[in-house]
Amino acid sequence: MATLLRGVTLPDGTRTDLTISDDGLFVDEAPSGAEVVDCDGLIALPGLVDVHTHLREPGREDTETVLSGSQAAARGGFTAVCAMANTTPITDTAEKAEHIHDLGVRAGYVDVTVIGAISKGLAGEQLAELGLMHTSAARVTMFSDDGNCLMNPQLMRRALEWVKPFDGVIAQHAQDSNLAGPGACCHEGEISGRLGLGGWPSVAESTIIARDVQLAEATGSRLHVCHVSTAEGVDVIRWAKARGIRVTAEATPHHLLLNTAELMGYDTTYKVNPPLRPDEHIEAVRAALADGTIDVVATDHAPHATQDKDHAFVDARPGMLGLEQALSVVIETMVNPGRLDWAGVADRMSHAPARIASLSGQGRPLAVGEPGNVVLIDPERVATVDRAASASLSRNNPYHGRSLPDPVEATYLRGRQTYRR
Ligand SMILES: NC(=O)N[C@@H](CC(=O)O)C(=O)O
Numbered sequence: 001m002a003t004l005l006r007g008v009t010l011p012d013g014t015r016t017d018l019t020i021s022d023d024g025l026f027v028d029e030a031p032s033g034a035e036v037v038d039c040d041g042l043i044a045l046p047g048l049v050d051v052h053t054h055l056r057e058p059g060r061e062d063t064e065t066v067l068s069g070s071q072a073a074a075r076g077g078f079t080a081v082c083a084m085a086n087t088t089p090i091t092d093t094a095e096k097a098e099h100i101h102d103l104g105v106r107a108g109y110v111d112v113t114v115i116g117a118i119s120k121g122l123a124g125e126q127l128a129e130l131g132l133m134h135t136s137a138a139r140v141t142m143f144s145d146d147g148n149c150l151m152n153p154q155l156m157r158r159a160l161e162w163v164k165p166f167d168g169v170i171a172q173h174a175q176d177s178n179l180a181g182p183g184a185c186c187h188e189g190e191i192s193g194r195l196g197l198g199g200w201p202s203v204a205e206s207t208i209i210a211r212d213v214q215l216a217e218a219t220g221s222r223l224h225v226c227h228v229s230t231a232e233g234v235d236v237i238r239w240a241k242a243r244g245i246r247v248t249a250e251a252t253p254h255h256l257l258l259n260t261a262e263l264m265g266y267d268t269t270y271k272v273n274p275p276l277r278p279d280e281h282i283e284a285v286r287a288a289l290a291d292g293t294i295d296v297v298a299t300d301h302a303p304h305a306t307q308d309k310d311h312a313f314v315d316a317r318p319g320m321l322g323l324e325q326a327l328s329v330v331i332e333t334m335v336n337p338g339r340l341d342w343a344g345v346a347d348r349m350s351h352a353p354a355r356i357a358s359l360s361g362q363g364r365p366l367a368v369g370e371p372g373n374v375v376l377i378d379p380e381r382v383a384t385v386d387r388a389a390s391a392s393l394s395r396n397n398p399y400h401g402r403s404l405p406d407p408v409e410a411t412y413l414r415g416r417q418t419y420r421r
Pocket residue numbers: 054086146147148173271272273274300302303318319320
């Protein structure tokens with residue numbers, strides 16, 4: 001059915017009517033019989049795009065399926081997510097990529113784009129079927145061993161060379177475990193010492209980024225840096241961009257809001273890779289997102305079962321949820337303090353991620369002739385996060401009990417409503 005969003009405010013502040021036709025495109029005139037939605041006080045953003053989502057299907061459907069993760073994404077205002085390759089089995093062949101692509105189409109809540117593994121089995125030894133995954137029906141353009149850092153520089157170089165002809169991108173989980181203390185699970189510093197937890201120094205991140213941007217320069221290929229969490233990492237990316245190296249980077253909501261002190265109670269909800277950092281790093285990440293050194297916000301939505309989190313801190317699985325509160329955290333940390341305006345949010349959470357993932361029908365302007373992908377938000381609304389009130393099958397929500405913006409009123413994927421409060 002056609003939809004008329006009456007009196008909605010665009011990211012640039014202008015007020016207008018937006019109409020989406022039956023066939024899912026923005027059009028000039030509302031056909032008779034269009035559903036009219038009163039958008040007084042609401043802002044329309046282009047549907048959000050997440051370049052870093054963990055759906056756990058196949059393998060751990062008890063923690064997330066393509067369907068449940070897609071529903072969580074729609075609730076968070078997303079119209080597209082990119083599904084990471086560290087499922088069971090690993091997404092390292094064309095056939096496995098097509099399977100996940102099909103599940104995404106069948107679910108129908110968001111466009112699910114498949115990220116392929118760089119190395120077979122994420123083992124870091126041999127390249128996966130990069131070319132075949134790209135030419136498959138899944139049209140994979142982004143590859144990542146996320147969960148593991150691709151350590152072998154030779155393999156990294158080859159992967160960058162492989163994807164260059166089709167302008168693919170290699171996404172790196174930059175974390176050198178050779179620099180980590182035994183059982184590392186906390187930022188290396190005062191708190192890791194007090195808690196007796198193994199530490200990840202910030203240079204474990206920045207030294208890998210430094211290596212990889214130089215390989216990207218040497219090959220002329222595109223590198224994307226996952227979950228940048230350190231001031232040193234930001235500095236290297238800023239240097240690389242100034243040189244014209246083709247590097248993009250993401251920040252997660254949790255690294256924008258939460259600091260190392262969350263670990264003081266040994267609550268394993270806060271165990272994540274890379275670890276939560278002290279305030280000076282959070283400030284560097286926020287500043288980099290504001291000035292564009294970090295291109296996008298990506299959730300790193302990482303669902304885990306309670307029984308996989310209910311362990312001593314060192315043994316619990318790392319990762320936390322992100323899809324449903326990503327925009328809330330960006331409003332709290334970037335918009336409300338005046339560091340990003342709504343056009344900036346549209347860029348960091350829709351336009352730029354769609355460009356990185358080569359999604360031609362996503363991240364487009366809210367304009368006649370474009371696909372009707374849109375999220376309606378109430379910028380004033382605030383609520384207490386309840387981990388039980390979630391479309392995700394997992395409950396490792398790090399924002400549980402916090403008062404945060406609660407903006408998402410409705411999400412439309414090519415004109416079809418995929419979420420309504
Ligand atoms: N972020 C995490 O701590 N965990 C992720 C993997 C990853 O993003 O590295 C997961 O798959 O659970």
